[in-house]
């Protein structure tokens with residue numbers, strides 16, 4: 245704690261020294277940003293949007309009728325709130341439906357388990373898959389296993405509990421197992437794949453998430469066990485008990501479409517210059533997609549609306565995009581997610597995309613601003629700090645390189661990214677579970693998000709800041 249206080253007071257001192265360096269125009273822009281920030285704190289748009297979205301449509305799996313209906317409703321919502329050029333960008337998709345499923349230990353110590361099929365898992369044969377279980381405690385151990393050790397068995401990978409971290413950094417290593425594990429097990433002749441849920445909770449709720457096809461082909465039936473069930477299975481194996489499971493799933497794919505919903509607040513003087521505020525419309529099927537990612541849509545639409553309501557339109561265009569199909573799309577160049585569809589359709593307009601930001605990490609408070617390479621220590625970062633510091637957001641030296649799944653495809657086109665990093669400490673307790681519901685959103689923290697986005701986006705939208713020009717000569721666009 246003392247370290248944190250020290251750095252905060254040092255920053256505060258720095259601010260006092262910096263203030264006189266701002267030009268008059270910058271000062272006016274910053275003053276407006278502060279006023280917009282404060283007005284955004286009292287806006288009820290974000291809570292209204294995410295409440296209506298999650299209540300009216302519930303779960304919104306990519307390509308489902310509920311995602312399509314929610315997109316049409318969201319387009320109307322944008323129009324009703326003054327957005328212009330509102331359009332729906334439709335694209336084909338192979339959808340996935342969970343159907344029915346179950347998991348159980350059979351034979352000695354028979355008991356039922358709480359599990360969920362992973363997205364894009366194929367169905368089991370009618371009557372299920374029943375086989376002995378072979379357990380691995382790391383992805384590398386599974387990779388190193390002989391085919392003979394795995395063939396005909398149910399592979400079970402238990403990496404242990406994911407650590408809850410503010411920045412969510414425990415997630416990546418575990419999703420590698422979810423994405424690639426079924427393919428590795430299938431190549432060795434496994435009958436099915438089971439893993440401990442990727443999550444930081446101890447609730448009896450499995451976390452779903454998509455798995456990856458190998459060479460464009462489905463792998464083997466794949467499931468996530470809830471944390472308590474994963475512990476149960478691992479304890480029985482540690483006791484030396486035989487472990488045999490029966491897994492049943494009627495999951496299936498179908499041909500459908502998804503869509504991006506796009507709405508603009510056209511810039512007053514340079515409308516061809518665009519700032520993208522992204523989030524995704526689709527959700528997993530188990531919850532109602534409140535934190536993932538109804539909240540992101542709520543934050544971005546409310547931030548843009550706060551700017552529109554400020555009485556002066558900024559110079560540049562602010563574009564809100566609710567992307568379709570972030571969660572389940574298989575990574576091929578032709579299909580994939582809404583972010584890829586939007587980027588591929590842009591053409592030369594990509595050069596006029598000033599910057600893009602994505603809100604897809606729940607609704608808890610923003611604590612750090614990350615800017616593109618070269619903007620660290622810039623006058624822009626200092627101005628942004630004046631707006632964001634009073635609501636608890638610190639400028640970070642960390643460069644925003646990835647953006648996120650939705651805006652990521654803009655990176656290779658040269659579009660810079662910003663990131664408003666949110667506290668993700670409890671995000672992976674809820675993420676991709678039946679517990680991702682509206683009640684998990686804290687309205688006060690949601691409002692702080694809106695305020696941070698509104699203040700920052702105003703600074704970018706009503707200034708000539710050029711992040712490409714700040715980019716170090718050695719820094720290539722993010723790939």
Ligand SMILES: [Zn+2]
Pocket residue numbers: 524536537570604605
């Ligand atoms: Zn998400």
